[in-house]
Amino acid sequence: MAPLTRIEKEYHALAQEDPVASDDEYLREEVRKTSRNQCIRITIYLVIEALVFISVFFIYERYQAIPRDKPSFTERYFRLQDYNQTVHFTENVELMRKSSNSTKFWMDLQATSGIVSVPTEWALGLGFSPSRQSPETPGHSIYQLDMYHSLHCLYHIRNRLMSKLPLDVWPRDDVHSLHCVDFLRQQILCHGDTTLQGTDDFLHFAKNPGHLCRDTQAIRTWVEERNWAGHGKWIEDKYGVV
Structure with a gap:
């Protein structure tokens, strides 16, 4: 049998790949990326909410601590x-x-x-x-x-x-x-x-x-x-x- 040409080798290499499996793996990776991104966004949101709450509470406590003049x-x-x-x-x-x-x-x-x-x-x-x-x-x-x-x-x-x-x-x-x-x-x-x-x-x-x-x-x-x-x-x- 005659040896395969370079073009035939490349063709067979491509032919051996499973396009369906590749698509599934790609989708799973995209889902994982989306989930990671959502987790990151939720974490950032919760951190910001916590910081806002702590800041408001701190300001309120400081405000309450300010001495106020009673009505004369x-x-x-x-x-x-x-x-x-x-x-x-x-x-x-x-x-x-x-x-x-x-x-x-x-x-x-x-x-x-x-x-x-x-x-x-x-x-x-x-x-x-x-x-x-x-x-x-x-x-x-x-x-x-x-x-x-x-x-x-x-x-x-x-x-x-x-x-x-x-x-x-x-x-x-x-x-x-x-x-x-x-x-x-x-x-x-x-x-x-x-x-x-x-x-x-x-x-x-x-x-x-x-x-x-x-x-x-x-x-x-x-x-x-x-x-x-x-x-x-x-x-x-x-x-x-x-």
Whole structure:
């Protein structure tokens, strides 16, 4: 047999290759490359996410650690004047009658009389009238937050209305009661509620989305923090009454 030419050798070498096997191996290699690339991308993504989370957490912790100035004495006082509460009025006449529940209700409302001790210079600087100096704290003056005067007057009138004593024993038109009626009249006009009340019968006007009110709990907290605890005893020692 004649020896194979160079061209025939190359032809037989090519003919001996399995094209199907080569394609399968190529596809498997491509899949492996794709899987490796996906794993690398996922790993990079997770690392970046972890770094972002750690950075945000670190920044937040640093932010929380920054000392912040608390609202000043004056800022806290003026915040009390904001109308920032929506209140839905509910009628409960039983709380106006004489009963153990109603007594507790009124006593809780008047747990403090609103008598406070504040720095004299601060009060005068805000334009308030001069007041008696504190007998206990130098540089402080004694004031009453007016909301508590209104509550006292309302409580006084309520007690007069509920009294079973005859008029000649406990008159309903005494100077104290009339003072309270007049004081509440001026308070209502001063803080006129502009809520528009709706009606279904042109007789009762009580439909509304709520009244815009001040935060009475914040007011109470402010008063309790500055309460002159010795007021009752001082009055008793001075005038014989509490």
